[in-house]
Amino acid sequence: MASTAKIGFIGFGNMAQAIADGLLCKNVTAPSQIYACAANWEKLCRNAEQRGITPCRTAEETAEHSDIVVLAVKPYMIAEVTAPIKNILKDRIVISVAAGYPFEKYEEILLPGTHHLSTIPNTPVAVGEGIFICENRHSLTDDELNLVQELFSRIALMQFVETSQLSIAGTVSGCGPAFASMFMEALADAAVMHGLTRATAYSLAAQMIAGTGKLQLETGEHPGAMKDAVCSPGGTTIRGVAALERSGLRAAVIDAIDAVEGPVTQ
Known part of the structure; x- marks a missing residue:
């Protein structure tokens, strides 16, 4: 039907x-x-x-x-x-x-x-x-x-x-595209600063996000393991990861969810 x-x-x-x-x-x-x-x-x-x-x-x-x-x-x-x-x-x-x-x-x-x-x-x-x-x-x-x-x-x-989870699930999936778009824009800004054209930078950033998401969905692998797989000892990626950690990326994302949902109360 x-x-x-x-x-x-x-x-x-x-x-x-x-x-x-x-x-x-x-x-x-x-x-x-x-x-x-x-x-x-x-x-x-x-x-x-x-x-x-x-x-x-x-x-x-x-x-x-x-x-x-x-x-x-x-x-x-x-x-x-x-x-x-x-x-x-x-x-x-x-x-x-x-x-x-x-x-x-x-x-x-x-x-x-x-x-x-x-x-x-x-x-x-x-x-x-x-x-x-x-x-x-x-x-x-x-x-x-x-x-x-x-x-x-x-x-x-x-x-x-469950009904009690509708709000938070909707926030992750509904607000997430805005957050992901900001990350994509930031990646592209950095790429342009280092010489890529704007169109190429956006294409690469967008496909990277799409591909990474699809990889996780199809494999069910923990995001931390996916991150580890790209980080060679002493390599370039782990240095970038360390910079993101120092800048509080994870905390900023959690704060963004809290701003929508309100802080978790015990």
């Missing part, structure tokens, strides 16, 4: 567009299977035309056309947007990508028996290399869950976590 499932996006901002782009670039669905609505009709039409998908005037129209409805509006808009279409959503698979809206919140605003799953995706889904953090607690049937996994596992690592 995955090849024929119709997907409707209620809200078509950056995250919804990233998901749609991933589904299209990986040939998971055809453009004709994707519908979307948004507050700004002209902007929606432009974005829809670029992708060949169908723009809809209303959330009701989007939901009517869809097997899977992706709620992709701001969290404060969820209750208002879903209220007029509760009866339709009761017969659909509902996927939330709104941060801070776990299972219990949807149980309060959707009709009893609605099948829904809360997720937190990240923007690299646009190129089929993303992450979908998924709440362990959901109301999808086994067949519905299999369908969702069949679709979205083609564009992302799907990681199920």
